[in-house]
Amino acid sequence: xxxxxxxxxxxxxxxxxxxxxxxxxxxxxxxxxxxxxxxxxxxxxxxxxxxxxxxxxxxxxxxxxxxxxxxxxxxxxxxxxxxxxxxxxxxxxxxxxxxxxxxxxxxxxxxxxxxxxxxxxxxxxxxxxxxxxxxxxxxxxxxxxxxxxxxxxxxxxxxxxxxxxxxxxxxxxxxxxxxxxxxxxxxxxxxxxxxxxxxxxxxxxxxxxxxxxxxxxxxxxxxxxxxxxxxxxxxxxxxxxxxxxxxxxxxxxxxxxxxxxxxxxxxxxxxxxxxxxxxxxxxxxxxxxxxxxxxxxxxxxxxx
Numbered sequence: 001x002x003x004x005x006x007x008x009x010x011x012x013x014x015x016x017x018x019x020x021x022x023x024x025x026x027x028x029x030x031x032x033x034x035x036x037x038x039x040x041x042x043x044x045x046x047x048x049x050x051x052x053x054x055x056x057x058x059x060x061x062x063x064x065x066x067x068x069x070x071x072x073x074x075x076x077x078x079x080x081x082x083x084x085x086x087x088x089x090x091x092x093x094x095x096x097x098x099x100x101x102x103x104x105x106x107x108x109x110x111x112x113x114x115x116x117x118x119x120x121x122x123x124x125x126x127x128x129x130x131x132x133x134x135x136x137x138x139x140x141x142x143x144x145x146x147x148x149x150x151x152x153x154x155x156x157x158x159x160x161x162x163x164x165x166x167x168x169x170x171x172x173x174x175x176x177x178x179x180x181x182x183x184x185x186x187x188x189x190x191x192x193x194x195x196x197x198x199x200x201x202x203x204x205x206x207x208x209x210x211x212x213x214x215x216x217x218x219x220x221x222x223x224x225x226x227x228x229x230x231x232x233x234x235x236x237x238x239x240x241x242x243x244x245x246x247x248x249x250x251x252x253x254x255x256x257x258x259x260x261x262x263x264x265x266x267x268x269x270x271x272x273x274x275x276x277x278x279x280x281x282x283x284x285x286x287x288x289x290x291x292x293x294x295x296x297x298x299x300x301x302x303x304x
Contacts, residue, residue, distance in 0.1 A: 029083030042076030051140040061114035061122035065092040135159040
């Protein structure tokens with residue numbers, strides 16, 4: 001004796017929820033209602049046990065499974081809430097794969113573990129969703145009508161999104177403008193991979209290839225003591241402290257309208273000369289100490 005169901009699903013879990021929100025924030029269940037009939041007549045039993053298997057679009061892989069015992073029947077009419085948190089005892093161990101309901105209905109194209117509907121039907125034991133994929137639900141019922149044998153209801157139910165879930169106006173109250181938008185085209189794109197590199201995901205710590213400006217620079221903010229505790233600091237230009245303008249030497253330490261200290265390294269006729277120069281507040285050289293790589297001498301001079 002076969003059992004049949006004429007039913008509706010009154011609420012569906014959100015399709016492809018964003019990972020920015022935890023699964024616990026999404027609805028963990030939906031309501032499945034219907035009427036059990038056999039030979040055109042409603043089932044007379046007072047209750048039944050239901051097994052709900054949610055499958056991929058081809059009905060070859062089970063990605064969620066639960067059992068509900070003692071579901072009340074009233075002239076065959078029933079109402080069951082399908083969906084449980086991970087670890088709930090209603091889940092069928094060995095068949096259910098421990099996915100959140102949000103993951104079960106997500107079309108994020110990442111493989112999820114799955115069980116066979118029939119022996120060997122779920123190739124590789126995984127299902128990889130694609131955009132627009134629906135889910136199928138197989139319902140198995142056990143009643144005391146006849147032999148107590150579990151019977152699969154016909155037909156298998158297709159789970160699709162309700163119209164208002166296809167294009168949502170907001171996500172948890174956030175409008176589209178509240179999220180970073182992925183850009184395409186050009187050399188500096190905002191993509192998932194680039195953002196992960198920028199924040200160092202997966203051990204990547206060097207984001208210099210993504211940090212592009214007219215010039216490379218180091219900027220310390222806010223005001224206060226700053227410390228470079230490891231590594232070397234290199235540069236190809238001049239370095240100035242308090243100069244207020246472009247340094248006049250390799251290294252210049254100065255204050256406005258006061259004396260300055262300059263350190264230079266110059267090349268003349270193949271000889272390198274290192275020089276320490278002292279300047280007065282009229283920008284005239286007052287003294288210097290220098291040496292060259294072709295002389296074993298340290299020369300000192302004064303006067304401007």
